[in-house]
Amino acid sequence: MHRVSKLSFPLRPALVLVVPLAIALLAACTPENNQSTFGTAGPIAADQASLFKFIFWIAAAVFVLVEGAILYISIRYRRRSDSDKRPYQTHGNDKLEITWTIIPILILAVIAVPTLTTIWAQQNNVPQDKGEVLNVEAVGHQWWFEFRYPDHEVVTANEVHIPVGRPVAFKLESSDVIHSFWVPKIAGKVDMVPLNNNFLWMIGDEVGTYYGQCAEFCGIAHAHMRFRVIVDTEEDFQAWISGMHTAPDAPIAGSPEASGKNLFAANCSSCHTTDSTTPGSYAREISSQQARWNGWISDIENSGIVSAPNLTHFGTRSTLGAGLKDLTQESLEGWITDPSSVKIGTRMQKHAAVYDTADGTAKLSPTEVSNIAKYLLSLKPGSAPSGAVVETGGNVDGAEVFATNCTSCHSTGDNKIVGPGLAGIGDQAGSRVAGLSSDEYIEQSLREPAAFVVDGFPAVMPNWSHLGDDSIDALVTYLKTLK
Numbered sequence: 121m122h123r124v125s126k127l128s129f130p131l132r133p134a135l136v137l138v139v140p141l142a143i144a145l146l147a148a149c150t151p152e153n154n155q156s157t158f159g160t161a162g163p164i165a166a167d168q169a170s171l172f173k174f175i176f177w178i179a180a181a182v183f184v185l186v187e188g189a190i191l192y193i194s195i196r197y198r199r200r201s202d203s204d205k206r207p208y209q210t211h212g213n214d215k216l217e218i219t220w221t222i223i224p225i226l227i228l229a230v231i232a233v234p235t236l237t238t239i240w241a242q243q244n245n246v247p248q249d250k251g252e253v254l255n256v257e258a259v260g261h262q263w264w265f266e267f268r269y270p271d272h273e274v275v276t277a278n279e280v281h282i283p284v285g286r287p288v289a290f291k292l293e294s295s296d297v298i299h300s301f302w303v304p305k306i307a308g309k310v311d312m313v314p315l316n317n318n319f320l321w322m323i324g325d326e327v328g329t330y331y332g333q334c335a336e337f338c339g340i341a342h343a344h345m346r347f348r349v350i351v352d353t354e355e356d357f358q359a360w361i362s363g364m365h366t367a368p369d370a371p372i373a374g375s376p377e378a379s380g381k382n383l384f385a386a387n388c389s390s391c392h393t394t395d396s397t398t399p400g401s402y403a404r405e406i407s408s409q410q411a412r413w414n415g416w417i418s419d420i421e422n423s424g425i426v427s428a429p430n431l432t433h434f435g436t437r438s439t440l441g442a443g444l445k446d447l448t449q450e451s452l453e454g455w456i457t458d459p460s461s462v463k464i465g466t467r468m469q470k471h472a473a474v475y476d477t478a479d480g481t482a483k484l485s486p487t488e489v490s491n492i493a494k495y496l497l498s499l500k501p502g503s504a505p506s507g508a509v510v511e512t513g514g515n516v517d518g519a520e521v522f523a524t525n526c527t528s529c530h531s532t533g534d535n536k537i538v539g540p541g542l543a544g545i546g547d548q549a550g551s552r553v554a555g556l557s558s559d560e561y562i563e564q565s566l567r568e569p570a571a572f573v574v575d576g577f578p579a580v581m582p583n584w585s586h587l588g589d590d591s592i593d594a595l596v597t598y599l600k601t602l603k
């Protein structure tokens with residue numbers, strides 16, 4: 121008797137803890153939950169869920185039978201009094217042992233059939249009979265996702281648009297450590313391994329926004345490395361693609377957005393591109409991203425650049441910081457002022473020169489922060505036709521022309537991106553080529569970039585003659601102000 125009361129004492133608090141905890145954990149399984157694998161919206165997730173249920177019910181039946189037998193035998197044949205005799209002890213029973221070896225073999229064989237067929241069906245090539253396959257490359261970075269559409273020449277980050285009902289083939293890459301790509305309601309989970317690309321296909325069955333999450337511990341901000349899959353109607357998807365090739369309208373001179381654009385060019389553009397709408401910008405962004413990465417890896421502690429999300433048409437996004445917050449003027453101001461107040465550990469704060477302060481917050485006034493946020497939120501497809509270079513006409517602001525066309529490769533400081541940092545170019549330009557004045561050299565760099573290639577750089581500088589005389593003059597004037 122004494123023994124029983126001793127046992128029941130720790131049992132009660134344990135139950136008080138375990139029962140609510142179990143209920144809380146099980147609540148995450150409700151199909152409505154954003155990351156529940158029970159409410160599915162795509163064939164891959166649906167097949168995995170039905171496979172899970174099939175195995176679950178077999179396991180449940182085994183559990184009930186075995187535990188039931190144990191309970192029944194323990195109660196039915198328990199020792200009832202001190203005078204009960206110890207039963208006759210046996211050892212070995214061929215029939216029983218063969219039976220309980222064969223039954224599990226049969227159960228496992230039954231489970232193996234749907235398991236293996238599902239695995240084969242899902243890892244095999246994308247179905248070819250369900251519409252044109254969309255190719256997407258997803259790249260894991262600490263701690264955000266980059267999405268590239270090679271067939272459409274679109275680069276974006278953290279929000280991937282796919283057309284409803286059409287198969288999407290994802291090439292999964294990582295630029296740094298092992299991440300895992302997981303979209304619970306639509307597709308399974310596959311690791312993103314550096315130097316070893318993986319593959320996953322999915323079909324979104326229902327229009328809507330779905331949660332994605334990195335599912336492999338990848339460092340301090342791992343739990344904050346999320347993304348969204350936006351399943352669009354075919355028309356919305358095509359409109360999105362063509363919007364990504366339509367430049368935003370230039371901000372009105374003197375507006376907060378115009379000031380934000382210049383502040384962005386000065387403080388942020390060494391890592392972020394905002395203008396991947398023009399022809400050729402796709403290849404340029406990929407080489408800039410590689411160059412930013414090379415810059416970071418060559419000096420991990422002190423680098424002023426690192427690969428970063430492409431912010432083209434950022435104003436059309438719904439989330440901030442890799443799916444972490446709703447995107448609003450307020451949340452964006454919070455992010456720009458002090459990124460770690462939103463997401464601890466982000467590389468942006470560690471490496472951007474603008475956060476090189478005692479408390480790590482930006483060297484920007486509240487108005488400047490607000491202007492940058494307004495500028496970023498204003499980045500949406502403009503009224504110019506898709507793919508066109510925006511005509512400036514008349515009064516040209518060199519800083520703006522620079523911010524629109526050049527910042528994916530050049531910083532206005534000393535940082536090397538793809539091309540050299542342009543601080544001090546006015547002073548250096550006069551001595552680059554004998555016989556060319558400073559102005560002449562800068563102009564030649566823009567009109568005939570191949571005529572002189574700076575030592576140690578690739579000859580990838582595009583020809584800018586098409587910008588027109590006004591813009592070229594404005595650029596030369598602007599570049600000479602960079603100190």
Ligand code: HEC
Binds near residue numbers: 278388425443456474
């Ligand atoms: C040293 C490189 C670097 C500089 C400079 C930099 N950033 Fe970033 N930025 C990053 C990185 C890396 C991330 C991804 C952070 C993460 O999610 O962990 C990021 C993320 C962002 C995001 C969120 C993007 C998304 O998809 O949700 C915004 C907005 C942003 N930066 C704005 C700015 C602004 C504004 C500035 C200038 C004041 C700036 N950045 C300067 C590297 C940089």
Ligand code: HEC
Binds near residue numbers: 521529565
């Ligand atoms: C695709 C990347 C890329 C883009 C975009 C780009 N450049 Fe360059 N630029 C380079 C590279 C690389 C070099 C160095 C090699 C060379 O001299 O051609 C360079 C060199 C220069 C130089 C000469 C620098 C020196 O120290 O002598 C100037 C000036 C220049 N670029 C201005 C611009 C301007 C202005 C724009 C925008 C209208 C622009 N670049 C756009 C890649 C680019």
Ligand SMILES: [Cu+2]
Binds near residue numbers: 298338
């Ligand atoms: Cu990760």
